[in-house]
Amino acid sequence: MEKSQNQPAYSVSDFIAVFNQTLEYAYPNVIIEGEVASFKVSHGKFVFFDIKDAGGSINCFMTIWQMRQPIQDGMKVILTASPKLTQWGKFSLTVKSLRPSGEGAIKKSFDLLKEKLDKEGLFAIERKRTLPHIPKHVGLISSTGAAGYGDFIKILGDRWGGIKIDVANVQVQGESAPDQIIRAINYFNQQELLPEVIIIIRGGGSADDLSTFNDELLVRAIASSRVPTLVGVGHEVDESLADLAADVRASTPSNAAQILVPDRQEIIRSIHGQVGSLFARVLQLIDQHRRLVDSQLRGAIDVIAKTIDEEFRRIKSIQSILSQLDPKVILGRGYAMLRGATKVGTIIEIETNKVIMKAEVTNVINK
């Protein structure tokens, strides 16, 4: 290295190295917000774009794997990067992470990723698995300090008991949140004793807060989980890609607890209602049996009465016939009975309806 006026003379590459060291010391990580321009992906691996505002523009470089949410020209983003002077003397930002900024950009990025993952079938209904009726062991991924976590635990406890809940305490917003949640998903999926369900919850927040759940790698981790997933993020109106990739979507953390288990109070009411109705049912069945026996008895009585009636009618008919054969009835019709021998000179007895008289036979003629 030559010296001039006590000033060291650098080689070009040394100067670049020293300059980069200085930059790294002064700005190890810079966070910059601006608009994307000239976005392009080279060889499917390297991403180049400019970040700009009204007063300036800087070249940016990153790998495709670091890009967790889609971006395109005109989109406003916040990036974390380290500044660098390349060996060609070009100033550039090496981007470590990047996310859309502002409602318009977040929505645009959400739509782009949704379309991409939908085409891959990550949200297909056929992929959805049902959750176990009442799980006994679940893995819960949330921030234990968040209100949504407290709501979930309380409502779950109110509704059901006897569940082992393993909680992975993670950040649910911010730059590192997606990776933490992915690690927690992997953790539960690698357990020897797998939980029956993995539940991911987070309460409401701004679109920016909830953008964690639109991270591509996180959405893919949820979709590929061996253990069925239940995701409840934000409020009822919020929709995240994590929701769409989950086996079951809950509208809120509280709703996740409602989906996961039945309400024990409802079950208690139901079983008492069922048992109570049994008593009424038995009474009803006894009444049915009584009516049946009554009906059978009435039938038997009817048969007996009918038989008796028939016998009475037969006896009356016999009585009627017999009455026609009574000699008194015949005498009443004007006939007479005659007793004695039918020989001339004998005395015979003649009986009519009213008198008995004697008479002598004076003549007998054979017919």
Add this chain to the structure above:
Amino acid sequence: MLSTSKAIQDKIAELTAMVEWFDSDEFVLETALEKYQIAEKLAAEIEDDLTSLKNEVQIVKQKFDSEK
């Protein structure tokens, strides 16, 4: 705790089957009262079990803020 939870579901299934018996062709009036008393006792047991069960929350020791 887990086995008790299993028992609750078994008991609920048993009670459901018993209730269905009352509407089935197998119903016999002579044994109905006895069955009703068993069902009543079972319902009380289920209520006790359901009321007393608590969930067990355990925070996983592993940290997730960085790769291991």
